Amino acid sequence: MEFLQDVEPLLRIFWYIAAPVTLIFIVQTILTFVGGDSMDGVEADFEGDLSGGDAPFQLFSLRNLINFLLGYGWAGIAFYTLIENKVLLITVAVIIGILFVAIFFMIVRVFLRLAEDNSFKMQDTLHKTAEVYLTIPAKRMGKGKILISVGGSLRELDAMTDQTEPIHAQSTVIIVKIENNNILIVETI
Numbered sequence: 001m002e003f004l005q006d007v008e009p010l011l012r013i014f015w016y017i018a019a020p021v022t023l024i025f026i027v028q029t030i031l032t033f034v035g036g037d038s039m040d041g042v043e044a045d046f047e048g049d050l051s052g053g054d055a056p057f058q059l060f061s062l063r064n065l066i067n068f069l070l071g072y073g074w075a076g077i078a079f080y081t082l083i084e085n086k087v088l089l090i091t092v093a094v095i096i097g098i099l100f101v102a103i104f105f106m107i108v109r110v111f112l113r114l115a116e117d118n119s120f121k122m123q124d125t126l127h128k129t130a131e132v133y134l135t136i137p138a139k140r141m142g143k144g145k146i147l148i149s150v151g152g153s154l155r156e157l158d159a160m161t162d163q164t165e166p167i168h169a170q171s172t173v174i175i176v177k178i179e180n181n182n183i184l185i186v187e188t189i
Contacts, residue, residue: 004016010076010080010086010089010090011076011077011080013076014072014073014074014076014077014080014093015073015077017069017072017073017076018069018070018073018074018076018077019073021066021069021070021073022070022073022074024066025066025067025070028063028066063104064101064104067097067100067101067104068097068098068100068101069097070097070100071093071096071097071098071099071100071101072093072094072096072097072100073093074096075092075093075096075097076089076090076093079092079093118151118152120150120151120153120155122178122181122182122184123178124150124151125148125150125155125157125175125178125184126175126176126177126178127174127175127176128148128150128174128175129148129172129173129174129175129189130146130147130148130157130159130172130173130174130175130184130186131146131147131148131170131171131172131173132144132145132146132147132159132167132168132169132170132171132172132173132186133145133146133147133156133169134169135166135167135168135169136159136160136161136166136167136173136186137160137161137166138161138163138164138165138166139161139162139163139164140160140161140162142160143158143159143160143183144158144159144160144161144166144167145157145158145159146159146173146184146186148175157184158182158183158184159173159175159183159184159185159186160179160183160184160185160186161173161185161186161187162185162187163187163188167186167188171188172188172189173186173187173188173189174186174187174189
């Protein structure tokens with residue numbers, strides 16, 4: 001980097017940060033997309049989790065340090081001629097570095113939502129209301145059908161009742177028990 005010999009020291013520092021960090025960022029990105037996400041294994045010894053839950057994302061990690069330095073270095077270079085006050089320039093560069101980390105948090109959060117398990121589980125129907133689709137015979141003398149919305153999808157499931165009267169179509173019921181992991185026991189509301 002011989003062209004940096006004649007520039008001011010602060011601009012030189014910004015370049016010395018931005019250039020290598022950009023290369024590391026490019027390598028991280030390529031490794032992420034090809035499945036070799038090995039750079040994320042370096043984490044701090046203390047808890048930096050912002051969500052307060054069991055999220056797999058740490059605030060203080062090598063990836064976030066790279067994101068911060070990427071924003072900081074390039075913001076310093078970009079605004080060096082526009083902002084003459086060096087303290088203000090460094091402050092703006094720090095804020096932009098923090099914004100880079102925040103944007104990365106939002107992107108990771110979106111990708112984590114895509115990885116949610118939305119598969120149907122019979123346990124999710126317990127204590128929910130449903131509409132009777134086919135009449136449910138009294139005292140478990142046969143099966144009827146109910147329509148229930150679980151996880152945003154409508155399901156048609158087998159149902160029985162312990163009541164002395166049959167439950168007719170279009171009645172509203174509540175699921176009180178699950179038997180044999182596939183038959184719902186319902187009662188009228």
